[in-house]
Amino acid sequence: MLSRPLSRRVFLKASGGALAGTLAFASGPIALLAPSRSWAMPLDTLSSRQGEVLLEITKHLFPHPGLEDAVYAFVVKDLDKAAGVEQTHELIQGGIASLDSDASGDWLALDKQEQFQRIEALEGTPFFEKIRATAVVSLYNNPLAFTHFGYQGEEGDVGYLYNGFSDLTWLPDPPQPADGYMPGKAS
Amino acid sequence: MAMTDNQARFAQDDDSVVVIIGSGAGGGTLANELASQGIDVVVLEAGAIHTRDDFLADEWAAFSQLSWLDNRTTSGSFRLAKDFPNLPAWIVKSVGGTTVHWAGASLRFQPHEFRALSEYGAVEGANLLDWPLGYDDLAPYYAKAENRMGVTRTNDIPGLPGNNNFHVMYAGAKNLGYSCNTGHMAINSEIRDGRASCQQRGFCFQGCRTGAKWSTLYTELPAAIATGHMELRPQSHVATIEHDDQGRATGVTYFDANGDMQRQKARIVAVAGNSIETPRLLLNSASSMFPDGLANSSGQVGRNYMRHMTGSVYATFDEPVHMYRGTTMAGIISDEARHDPSRGFVGGYEMETLSLGLPFMAAFLDPGAWGSKFAGALDQYDHMAGMWLVGEDMPRETNRITLNGEAKDAYGLPVANVHYDDHPNDIAMREHGFRQGAALYESVGARDIYRTPPYPSTHNMGSCRMSARAQDGVCNGYGQTHDVANLFISDGSQFTTSAAENPTLTIVSLAIRQAEHIGKLMKEGAV
Numbered sequence: 001m002l003s004r005p006l007s008r009r010v011f012l013k014a015s016g017g018a019l020a021g022t023l024a025f026a027s028g029p030i031a032l033l034a035p036s037r038s039w040a041m042p043l044d045t046l047s048s049r050q051g052e053v054l055l056e057i058t059k060h061l062f063p064h065p066g067l068e069d070a071v072y073a074f075v076v077k078d079l080d081k082a083a084g085v086e087q088t089h090e091l092i093q094g095g096i097a098s099l100d101s102d103a104s105g106d107w108l109a110l111d112k113q114e115q116f117q118r119i120e121a122l123e124g125t126p127f128f129e130k131i132r133a134t135a136v137v138s139l140y141n142n143p144l145a146f147t148h149f150g151y152q153g154e155e156g157d158v159g160y161l162y163n164g165f166s167d168l169t170w171l172p173d174p175p176q177p178a179d180g181y182m183p184g185k186a187s
Numbered sequence: 188m189a190m191t192d193n194q195a196r197f198a199q200d201d202d203s204v205v206v207i208i209g210s211g212a213g214g215g216t217l218a219n220e221l222a223s224q225g226i227d228v229v230v231l232e233a234g235a236i237h238t239r240d241d242f243l244a245d246e247w248a249a250f251s252q253l254s255w256l257d258n259r260t261t262s263g264s265f266r267l268a269k270d271f272p273n274l275p276a277w278i279v280k281s282v283g284g285t286t287v288h289w290a291g292a293s294l295r296f297q298p299h300e301f302r303a304l305s306e307y308g309a310v311e312g313a314n315l316l317d318w319p320l321g322y323d324d325l326a327p328y329y330a331k332a333e334n335r336m337g338v339t340r341t342n343d344i345p346g347l348p349g350n351n352n353f354h355v356m357y358a359g360a361k362n363l364g365y366s367c368n369t370g371h372m373a374i375n376s377e378i379r380d381g382r383a384s385c386q387q388r389g390f391c392f393q394g395c396r397t398g399a400k401w402s403t404l405y406t407e408l409p410a411a412i413a414t415g416h417m418e419l420r421p422q423s424h425v426a427t428i429e430h431d432d433q434g435r436a437t438g439v440t441y442f443d444a445n446g447d448m449q450r451q452k453a454r455i456v457a458v459a460g461n462s463i464e465t466p467r468l469l470l471n472s473a474s475s476m477f478p479d480g481l482a483n484s485s486g487q488v489g490r491n492y493m494r495h496m497t498g499s500v501y502a503t504f505d506e507p508v509h510m511y512r513g514t515t516m517a518g519i520i521s522d523e524a525r526h527d528p529s530r531g532f533v534g535g536y537e538m539e540t541l542s543l544g545l546p547f548m549a550a551f552l553d554p555g556a557w558g559s560k561f562a563g564a565l566d567q568y569d570h571m572a573g574m575w576l577v578g579e580d581m582p583r584e585t586n587r588i589t590l591n592g593e594a595k596d597a598y599g600l601p602v603a604n605v606h607y608d609d610h611p612n613d614i615a616m617r618e619h620g621f622r623q624g625a626a627l628y629e630s631v632g633a634r635d636i637y638r639t640p641p642y643p644s645t646h647n648m649g650s651c652r653m654s655a656r657a658q659d660g661v662c663n664g665y666g667q668t669h670d671v672a673n674l675f676i677s678d679g680s681q682f683t684t685s686a687a688e689n690p691t692l693t694i695v696s697l698a699i700r701q702a703e704h705i706g707k708l709m710k711e712g713a714v
């Protein structure tokens with residue numbers, strides 16, 4: 001995703017919209033992973049504006065200071081996928097339309113505080129639940145989020161035995177035999 | 188080559204075989220124990236074979252690969268009924284059963300826990316009972332199981348090296364005057380039994396790729412196949428147990444991988460489908476002779492379902508922890524496992540380190556939560572340490588597995604409904620555990636403390652319990668059902684009470700003891 005520069009946006013799939021942005025933290029851990037500071041995410045079903053609204057709602061639900069929009073965009077991507085089912089599409093479309101109509105046509109134009117209050121009031125509705133339940137999985141289940149939050153994911157597959165499983169230095173090392181032994185090192 | 192390629196085969200009308208339903212802790216162990224006595228065994232397992240090479244270092248992907256996801260329903264006041272109404276239990280449908288993704292903690296029950304009713308006295312709203320066997324009856328089998336499973340700190344096996352999560356727990360334990368070590372784990376700290384030593388991957392719940400952790404998938408089952416007396420049939424979902432007009436079990440019906448109904452005859456049937464499927468199967472086997480379900484003259488089939496008092500405490504610190512590195516359960520404190528009613532509850536609980544990866548932490552920290560407090564916890568993910576509380580819960584007649592009158596599975600069989608209400612004793616114990624866990628981490632300088640509610644149940648017990656008298660339970664002290672002499676319960680469903688400790692070592696010990704008994708009964712021609 002990150003390798004798609006902004007300029008190629010026009011070539012993206014025509015039926016839906018797209019989300020695009022620029023990484024906010026040029027020297028953050030995610031920027032180190034990304035080949036380019038610009039990112040774009042094509043949408044199959046939802047419009048660009050719908051994507052932007054969903055991205056903003058997700059940020060209100062799970063506010064992480066310093067977390068790149070590029071990570072929140074994974075949630076929009078999965079909601080877009082879910083919107084491939086007509087019923088879900090209607091749910092999302094209807095939810096956004098009613099947010100807008102309660103905000104003189106543009107919920108995005110409200111200030112953050114106002115935006116939040118409108119979202120908070122929706123707790124428990126199917127629209128809110130759909131976004132929350134999708135976000136709580138999608139937002140935290142991708143390599144960019146792993147990097148941001150400090151989880152090493154698949155890197156652990158080879159094992160941390162010689163790579164940091166007990167590298168904590170701010171407490172005294174527990175004594176043996178309460179602590180155990182490295183393989184082959186038992187007395 | 189699949190593990191089943193060169194195994195023995197038995198005819199479906201061969202009525203001399205022992206049929207075992209389920210290949211997990213109970214079923215897989217029983218199969219190996221019987222086969223090593225030269226007894227012919229057919230294991231029917233609903234799940235497919237997933238070998239160590241198939242395991243995924245990815246929480247959600249592994250969950251989809253291995254979990255039992257067939258529909259179940261819930262009722263009752265326990266929080267799971269609201270948060271995960273169709274996932275009351277987190278268990279495995281795969282060859283090897285839940286031993287594929289257990290954490291490996293292997294603790295013996297304490298002697299007094301086999302006499303819960305005598306030791307605790309009657310507790311209102313609970314259906315306490317003494318086990319029909321005592322600690323001394325099981326002790327030799329505990330020893331065998333520990334040796335078989337390679338439990339650390341037994342049989343001269345060194346303790347596992349502790350990870351960062353353990354370091355934090357240990358420091359707090361010391362401050363509180365608790366004793367704490369890296370536990371009795373069925374995880375190799377040294378190469379043993381042809382299996383590698385633990386590489387501290389931290390994916391114990393996703394399947395242990397190195398095989399350091401004991402699982403019937405790559406220990407008991409291949410060993411049983413190697414005897415030439417066991418046939419494992421994966422993707423074979425047992426639908427009913429059949430009987431003759433003397434009320435003796437004659438075999439089972441099952442659906443094969445193509446969804447076609449098959450029938451396997453048997454001399455003995457042993458059920459080890461874990462404590463939700465085992466009673467469901469007995470209830471689904473109702474007939475005109477057994478209108479309330481097989482082996483259910485007591486009306487106790489499905490009742491007294493237990494899931495342990497559980498809860499988790501997560502704490503964040505100024506300095507990094509990276510708790511996800513290394514064994515999931517890396518440290519154990521047993522000081523609160525004693526019975527001491529002055530704390531306001533009977534029975535006790537263990538404190539065991541626990542870690543979840545970022546995806547599962549988001550899903551389980553506080554299901555349904557959102558907002559800045561929740562997000563703030565995850566912001567500190569790599570500075571977090573955690574423990575799981577696991578204690579004795581009260582058996583209650585009303586906590587039970589029943590058949591759902593409406594919902595059916597893919598084969599048209601009624602699904603299980605799991606009803607559970609926390610007993611006041613469970614609630615008091617959880618509150619105590621939350622307090623002690625918080626105090627432990629606060630003593631090490633915790634910034635924030637999070638109390639996490641029970642996960643979908645990983646420990647499921649008691650729904651076909653053992654009892655001395657036939658009217659109080661479903662089976663006797665060997666797991667033999669009171670009503671049907673050649674029908675055995677071979678998993679955690681047998682537990683009369685839950686005790687505080689993780690159940691698997693006891694399930695395995697009971698299976699070894701049961702196998703010896705079945706061998707004897709067969710020799711005598713009694714079954």
Ligand SMILES: Cc1cc2nc3c(=O)[nH]c(=O)nc-3n(C[C@H](O)[C@H](O)[C@H](O)COP(=O)(O)OP(=O)(O)OC[C@H]3O[C@@H](n4cnc5c(N)ncnc54)[C@H](O)[C@@H]3O)c2cc1C
Nearest residue numbers: 209211212213233284285290291292425460645678689691
């Ligand atoms: C995440 C996690 C961590 C755990 N950690 C620990 C721990 O550290 N220590 C501990 O002691 N315990 C632990 N446990 C619990 C432990 O895994 C179980 O107690 C144990 O595996 C139960 O054994 P069992 O034989 O009853 O059932 P299982 O091991 O679940 O096996 C049952 C098998 O029966 C099959 N089956 C069910 N119904 C049918 C049917 N109708 N036909 C055919 N096959 C069927 C299932 O597919 C399954 O493979 C953990 C569990 C989980 C989920």
Ligand code: SF4
Nearest residue numbers: 385386388389391395
């Ligand atoms: S931490 Fe050890 S026991 Fe757990 S999966 Fe890894 S190698 Fe296996």
